[in-house]
Amino acid sequence: MSGLSWHDRYRSVRAGERVLRRMMPDDIPAAVALAERLGWQHEADHWQRLLSWSPEGCFVLEEPEVGLVGTVSTTPYGTVLGWIGMLMVLPERQRQGLGQQLMRAALDHLIARGTQRIMLDSTDVGRALYQRLGFRPVCKIERWEGRASTYLGPRARRMRAEDRPAVLALDRTLFGLDRQHILSRLLDDYPDLAWVDYEGSDLQGFLLGHRRHGQVNLGPWMSLSLPAAERLLRVAFEQLQGQNVVLHLPDYNGRSLILASNHNLRRTGYCTRMIYGNAEPPQGQALAELAITSFATG
Secondary structure, eight states, X not given: OTTOOOSSOOOOEEETTEEEEEOOGGGHHHHHHHHHHHTOOOOHHHHHHHHHHOTTSOEEEEETTTEEEEEEEEEEETTTEEEEEEEEEOGGGTTXXXXXXXXXXXXXXXXXXXXXXXEEEEOHHHHHHHHHTTEEEEEEEEEEXXXXXXXXXXXXXXXXXXXXXXXXXXXXXXXXXXXXXXXXHHHHHOTTSEEEEEETTEEEEEEEEEEETTEEEEEEEEESSHHHHHHHHHHHHHHTTTSEEEEEEETTOHHHHHHHHHTTOEEEEEEEEEEEXXXXXXXXXXXGEEEOSOTTTO
16 A cells, blocks of 8 residues: 555564563463453454464563553455454553554554555544544444354355365455465364355355354355355354354445344444555455454454
8 A cells, every 4th residue: 555654663662661562472361361351352262363363463562560561463464454453451551652552563564564455443442543543434343142043944054174265265256355364274273163055066155153252253254145144144053052142244234234133133332444544445245245254353
């Protein structure tokens, strides 16, 4: 993306006794504890995936005697897209400029990589900061949740190993970018939470999931048609009957909002999807994306 710049690139910074540096695997327990302080549900395996996708692009702030006081992550999609997530600051250290310091590190890192567009999902609390830094709203991503139940009607099936190439190829077409590093890691970590729908020999869609804090997050949910999308949801709910499920749905996709409502899920919140500068979001097939992967990775 032309015109993306800060005054300097990321460098390890010491401000008094506070240190900004790259995140290391040893920081994960403290990051999990910080998330719990804030009421976020991010366990160690979530951080491990973020570090595997961007070992040089996750950052922490730490203070002597206090320890870790802030985090931020970046997830690259090559240089076409960079995603910022996991901006957390210890409650008693908020409103002291720490969030902006972490964001600057994330932006500098992504810009130095030659990233064409930078995006994130923002809560209401963070939106003003992101707007000051040059982000603008794109859409809303709604959180829907409830307890999985079975429903009458045709179903898709569990994904098998031989389906993976077709799933990755279809996702590149529908999502508009190559994100096989993200999907492959989810498939490796949660092979039991993956479903596909075919018409004859043609793949129509897929639904992946991951477990988090006693619930199942479903997404990405990608489908060429509404019937295929519903068949995927039915097979997932049949397997997960009685468990708590969460989906993050783009507000511009009426298909997924209708299906969520028809399957007794309820809207419990939202985030605002934002993009940096004057760039445009990736041009995938908007109606094919029924649920995103996560707020932290897009």
